[in-house]
Every structure is written in C-alpha cells, then in structure tokens.
Amino acid sequence: MTFKVWIDSVTKPKETFSAEKQNSDFVKGSINYVIAGIVGAILGLVISLAMGSPFAGLQAMSIVISPVVGVVAALIVTLIYFIVSKLFGGHGAFKEIYHLMSLYQVPMAILSAIPIVNILAWLYSLYLFYLVIMETQGLSSGKSIIVVLLPIVVLGIILAVLAVVVGVAIFSMFAPALQAGTGAFGLGG
Numbered sequence: 001m002t003f004k005v006w007i008d009s010v011t012k013p014k015e016t017f018s019a020e021k022q023n024s025d026f027v028k029g030s031i032n033y034v035i036a037g038i039v040g041a042i043l044g045l046v047i048s049l050a051m052g053s054p055f056a057g058l059q060a061m062s063i064v065i066s067p068v069v070g071v072v073a074a075l076i077v078t079l080i081y082f083i084v085s086k087l088f089g090g091h092g093a094f095k096e097i098y099h100l101m102s103l104y105q106v107p108m109a110i111l112s113a114i115p116i117v118n119i120l121a122w123l124y125s126l127y128l129f130y131l132v133i134m135e136t137q138g139l140s141s142g143k144s145i146i147v148v149l150l151p152i153v154v155l156g157i158i159l160a161v162l163a164v165v166v167g168v169a170i171f172s173m174f175a176p177a178l179q180a181g182t183g184a185f186g187l188g189g
C-alpha cells in the first residue's frame with residue numbers, strides 16, 4: 001500500500017494528496033522520512049563506492065544519521081511552512097503538511113541520486129510541495145506559491161549576507177599583508 005502511495009504521490013499528486021489528507025499521521029509520516037533517509041544514504045554510499053570516493057566511510061555512517069536528521073529537518077521545515085501559511089490565512093493542520101510532504105520523499109530520494117535528474121527532482125518537489133500547501137491549507141494558487149517560495153528567498157538572502165560578511169572578514173585578515181606588500185603571500189620586496 002505505501003509503495004503505491006509513494007508512486008501515486010509523484011504521478012498523480014493532486015488526487016493522492018486529496019485522498020491521503022484524511023489519513024495524516026505523524027508516525028506514518030516519520031516512517032516515510034526514515035525510509036527516505038535510509039534509501040538516500042544507501043544510494044549515496046553505492047555512488048561513492050562506485051566512484052572510488054575517499055568519503056565512502058562517512059557516507060556509510062550517514063545510513064544511521066540520515067533518517068534521524070531527516071525526521072528532525074522535516075519537523076523544522078514543516079513548522080516554518082505551517083507558520084508562513086498561517087500568516088497568509090492557511091487553516092490546515094501541521095500534521096497534514098508533515099504527512100503529505102513525506103509521501104514523495106522516497107521517490108525523490110531515489111531521483112536525487114541521479115546526476116542532472118536531481119535538479120529536475122528538486123524543482124518537481126517544489127511543485128509537489130506547492131500542491132501540499134494548497135491541499136492542506138486551503139490557500140489560493142498565488143498564496144501557495146508565495147508560501148512555498150518566501151522561506152527559500154529569505155534563506156537565500158540570509159546566506160548571501162553571511163557569505164559577504166565571511167568574505168569581508170577573511171579579506172580583512174589578509175589585507176594588512178597585502179598592503180605591506182609582504183607577509184604570507186611573499187609579495188613585494
């Protein structure tokens with residue numbers, strides 16, 4: 001039954017989300033996230049071994065770590081989107097977002113292991129998440145798009161600002177050596 005729901009969540013998402021909304025459950029959702037974490041970690045390990053990566057040992061450890069991190073991350077992401085959707089007038093339950101979002105995680109974990117396809121899978125998962133928000137929160141299409149994209153844009157801005165701050169900090173550490181024309185860079189003379 002679960003395998004069919006996973007497939008249907010990516011091949012017939014609107015119908016699947018509508019039907020599964022009433023079955024929303026934290027335990028079922030968490031099991032989906034755990035399985036997705038294990039599948040993603042195993043696929044990552046296989047790819048690491050096939051490519052002769054020196055980090056295959058770390059990838060093997062992720063088989064244990066990924067499921068736990070996946071559930072915690074999903075809870076945090078769900079909370080963020082639950083709050084944002086409420087700010088835009090959403091009226092659905094937290095567990096509905098959590099559960100419906102979990103339904104497509106295993107297929108996405110598999111698709112994300114394939115180079116280039118992983119980018120398309122990420123984009124498609126945004127579309128699926130948009131459908132989840134519309135289904136669970138009863139928001140219009142426009143509001144659902146804003147709810148999905150707003151946290152991503154805010155995070156992008158925060159990361160850009162942090163990158164600039166770190167870049168300035170690193171540059172300022174080396175600026176005296178550059179101005180003096182000597183130092184670690186062996187410039188000048």
